[in-house]
Amino acid sequence: MDAKLVYLAVAIAAYAKWRLITLVLRPTSSLRHLPGPTSRSWLLGNLRQLHASSKWLEHYGDTFKFKGLLNADALCTVDTRALHHILNNTTTYHRPELARLGISEFVGEGLLLAEGERHRQQNPAFGPAHVRELTGIFVQKANEISVARDREMAPIDVLDGLSKATLDVIGLAGFNYDFDSLSLDGQKNELNEAFSVIFGYGSSSASFFKLLRVLFPPLRYLPMPETKEVRKAHSIMRRISTRLVHEKKDAATHKQGEVHQRDLLTLLIEANIDLNLPESQRMSDEDVIARDFLVAGHETTSSATAWALYALSIEPDMQRRLREECLALATDDPTMDELNELPYLEAVVRETLRLHPPLNNTVRETVKDDIIPLSKPYVDVRGKVHDHVKIDKGTMVQIPIMAVNRSKAIWGEDALEFKPERWDKVPETAQRVPGTWANMMTFLGGPRSCIGYRFSLVEMKALIFTLIRAFEFELAVPKEDVTRQNASVQRPILRSAMDKGSQLPMLLKPYQRTRHILLEDSHYIQ
Numbered sequence: 001m002d003a004k005l006v007y008l009a010v011a012i013a014a015y016a017k018w019r020l021i022t023l024v025l026r027p028t029s030s031l032r033h034l035p036g037p038t039s040r041s042w043l044l045g046n047l048r049q050l051h052a053s054s055k056w057l058e059h060y061g062d063t064f065k066f067k068g069l070l071n072a073d074a075l076c077t078v079d080t081r082a083l084h085h086i087l088n089n090t091t092t093y094h095r096p097e098l099a100r101l102g103i104s105e106f107v108g109e110g111l112l113l114a115e116g117e118r119h120r121q122q123n124p125a126f127g128p129a130h131v132r133e134l135t136g137i138f139v140q141k142a143n144e145i146s147v148a149r150d151r152e153m154a155p156i157d158v159l160d161g162l163s164k165a166t167l168d169v170i171g172l173a174g175f176n177y178d179f180d181s182l183s184l185d186g187q188k189n190e191l192n193e194a195f196s197v198i199f200g201y202g203s204s205s206a207s208f209f210k211l212l213r214v215l216f217p218p219l220r221y222l223p224m225p226e227t228k229e230v231r232k233a234h235s236i237m238r239r240i241s242t243r244l245v246h247e248k249k250d251a252a253t254h255k256q257g258e259v260h261q262r263d264l265l266t267l268l269i270e271a272n273i274d275l276n277l278p279e280s281q282r283m284s285d286e287d288v289i290a291r292d293f294l295v296a297g298h299e300t301t302s303s304a305t306a307w308a309l310y311a312l313s314i315e316p317d318m319q320r321r322l323r324e325e326c327l328a329l330a331t332d333d334p335t336m337d338e339l340n341e342l343p344y345l346e347a348v349v350r351e352t353l354r355l356h357p358p359l360n361n362t363v364r365e366t367v368k369d370d371i372i373p374l375s376k377p378y379v380d381v382r383g384k385v386h387d388h389v390k391i392d393k394g395t396m397v398q399i400p401i402m403a404v405n406r407s408k409a410i411w412g413e414d415a416l417e418f419k420p421e422r423w424d425k426v427p428e429t430a431q432r433v434p435g436t437w438a439n440m441m442t443f444l445g446g447p448r449s450c451i452g453y454r455f456s457l458v459e460m461k462a463l464i465f466t467l468i469r470a471f472e473f474e475l476a477v478p479k480e481d482v483t484r485q486n487a488s489v490q491r492p493i494l495r496s497a498m499d500k501g502s503q504l505p506m507l508l509k510p511y512q513r514t515r516h517i518l519l520e521d522s523h524y525i526q
């Protein structure tokens with residue numbers, strides 16, 4: 001029988017059974033007296049309106065409930081004490097089944113999915129010493145974008161260029177694989193093609209079948225109904241990544257030759273075959289496969305950089321000031337330390353990541369009952385005041401990254417404005433945000449926060465440094481036309497062309513002084 005029909009039959013039967021059980025048992029949730037919006041749908045509750053969570057925060061306060069999958073009560077909070085508790089108790093708060101399954105369908109069970117702390121010993125691969133070594137790759141790809149765009153005077157989609165650059169970077173830095181997506185010859189790379197097919201598929205009807213698989217676990221034993229093209233793309237990804245892992249394992253075991261590759265995959269494998277590492281901490285081949293890095297580190301960094309260029313294009317004075325600072329450094333090939341010593345570049349990157357976090361929300365699910373302490377008590381629907389929230393096992397907890405980053409209570413009345421100078425004096429209220437970096441939630445906090453944040457910061461700096469020296473940026477559309485795509489990564493999109501997907505059209509005018517430098521420095525001229 002067709003897999004889609006089997007899916008529907010099992011789903012209908014399971015739904016009928018579930019309805020019967022809930023009607024008879026009527027379980028009550030510990031969150032039932034918490035204020036919050038009313039449900040919009042029996043299946044998805046308020047999940048479709050989650051982008052409105054900042055409005056809910058204004059209306060219901062810092063801690064409120066909403067309805068999640070199958071109308072179950074879910075919690076949302078910007079309370080910094082509560083967030084600290086949730087993010088640091090990784091044995092109680094896990095990534096929920098929906099997020100876990102969504103990722104595993106996409107990349108396989110890997111680092112992103114490993115609960116517990118076992119991957120933490122791998123952190124040196126993402127430490128400052130190694131990121132310093134990788135800076136040359138970031139700068140090289142930033143220069144390739146400049147060269148590629150140098151001859152185009154018509155509006156171009158900077159998001160597209162940045163996305164190709166960050167894919168190339170993660171390929172080279174992650175596992176010494178050249179996607180070569182920035183190359184001008186238009187030739188497509190096999191792995192790059194497979195990757196775009198799978199990315200495209202992720203947002204289609206696949207989501208519906210993934211949801212069914214979360215609700216009705218028996219369906220997970222059935223293959224996903226996917227097209228021939230997607231199946232082929234998955235098999236290409238598997239074949240190439242398995243080959244890479246084997247080659248690198250072999251090289252790492254025999255330490256062949258003098259030339260030693262320093263990509264992330266090699267470093268992870270080396271740590272894994274270290275005889276001093278207990279068996280329990282080693283990873284299977286699947287665990288180390290670098291596809292995780294592709295998913296986690298590619299679109300996030302390109303979107304963040306695109307938002308930085310957007311902010312600078314509507315603030316010409318800031319753009320000028322940043323360009324002057326970057327041009328004052330007399331090199332086209334800066335090191336990590338040189339980039340980190342540019343104070344205005346640092347402030348622009350911080351302000352971009354605060355105001356435009358690439359991931360605007362994330363979720364956790366409780367695996368046991370818990371009590372969450374609050375710094376600001378809430379008043380329940382019966383008028384009672386509470387300084388903690390009782391929460392049941394199996395409850396979804398929404399972590400509103402963007403709402404915390406943009407909170408007026410934390411950042412002041414001008415929280416919604418792009419102001420790099422705010423970083424000269426960080427408000428005391430912001431010091432309580434439990435974020436891993438710069439008093440913001442962008443990379444999250446606690447043991448399961450982003451391990452690639454240093455990588456990403458230096459990559460963003462290298463891209464902005466190179467591009468702002470080479471071009472003057474101007475939006476090719478009215479600024480009001482630019483909004484953020486309602487998707488897992490917050491890419492820019494045009495209100496007037498939502499059907500065209502994410503894009504950021506800009507006019508790039510080669511900067512005269514840079515051109516002068518480029519002409520002197522003939523390696524840029526082909």
Ligand code: HEM
Binds near residue numbers: 296448452
């Ligand atoms: C601006 C760029 C980036 C942002 C905003 C970002 C943000 C995040 C966030 C919010 C999480 C936690 C997700 C959750 O638990 O729900 C995360 C996890 C992760 N990120 Fe990033 N990330 C960025 C770049 C990168 C890069 C460049 C890499 C790798 C090269 C990377 C690798 C990872 C990995 C492996 C995890 C999972 C960590 C774990 O499960 O313990 N990220 N990232």
